[in-house]
Amino acid sequence: MSVVFARLYGQSPAACASADLHDQETIAKAIFGKTIRQEPDTIPDGGPQIRGAWYGDDRSGEGVTMKGYGKVSEEQQKAISGLEFVQGLIDGSLPLNTMARTLGYDITEVESGRVVITAVPNDTHLNPAGGVHGGLSATLLDSCMGLAVLSKLEKGIGQTTLEFKISLVRPITPETGMIKAEGIALTCGRRIGTAEGRVTDTSGRLLAHGTTTCLIFPR
Numbered sequence: 304m305s306v307v308f309a310r311l312y313g314q315s316p317a318a319c320a321s322a323d324l325h326d327q328e329t330i331a332k333a334i335f336g337k338t339i340r341q342e343p344d345t346i347p348d349g350g351p352q353i354r355g356a357w358y359g360d361d362r363s364g365e366g367v368t369m370k371g372y373g374k375v376s377e378e379q380q381k382a383i384s385g386l387e388f389v390q391g392l393i394d395g396s397l398p399l400n401t402m403a404r405t406l407g408y409d410i411t412e413v414e415s416g417r418v419v420i421t422a423v424p425n426d427t428h429l430n431p432a433g434g435v436h437g438g439l440s441a442t443l444l445d446s447c448m449g450l451a452v453l454s455k456l457e458k459g460i461g462q463t464t465l466e467f468k469i470s471l472v473r474p475i476t477p478e479t480g481m482i483k484a485e486g487i488a489l490t491c492g493r494r495i496g497t498a499e500g501r502v503t504d505t506s507g508r509l510l511a512h513g514t515t516t517c518l519i520f521p522r
Contacts, residue, residue, distance in 0.1 A: 370399055372401050430475075
């Protein structure tokens with residue numbers, strides 16, 4: 304549970320580990336207006352793995368998105384459009400990539416040509432100087448811009464990043480709170496797609512921005 308709370312609060316797992324389950328649920332209810340519980344699973348070595356979370360006072364899962372992590376098969380990717388693919392990542396019918404688990408981000412919004420990813424920076428994201436590493440913004444921008452291009456593609460067509468450029472315009476710290484990366488597709492041709500992206504805080508201040516060029520190809 305401490306890892307889940309660390310990602311929600313932007314705190315380290317160690318800082319959250321001292322609170323017992325009841326305390327964590329009480330804190331969560333005070334902040335979010337609802338109880339947050341975790342759903343454990345088992346990985347091959349027998350250790351627990353967080354597959355998702357549900358909200359409320361029971362396990363009905365009503366109105367809740369349960370998400371897992373893994374890889375979407377090539378057959379599944381060929382069978383659906385890019386927009387359906389990203390919608391699956393959001394509604395939990397497809398697993399999020401394992402990098403999302405590593406960095407603690409989530410894909411939260413999609414429409415054709417637009418994708419939003421959110422994260423809460425914490426002390427697992429720091430560079431040696433104590434700020435949040437630029438790689439977090441780079442990953443969020445690469446992901447939201449690439450998925451924005453993908454959301455424009457028909458079934459049987461894929462994309463991958465050829466190059467991207469970012470500018471980090473304000474420092475990000477664990478005190479920044481939740482950040483949002485929004486990717487917007489600019490062009491989408493037969494072989495090349497381009498997009499732009501912005502990372503902002505909850506006040507709408509620009510933290511980073513970027514552009515990408517993607518290769519479009521048949522699967």
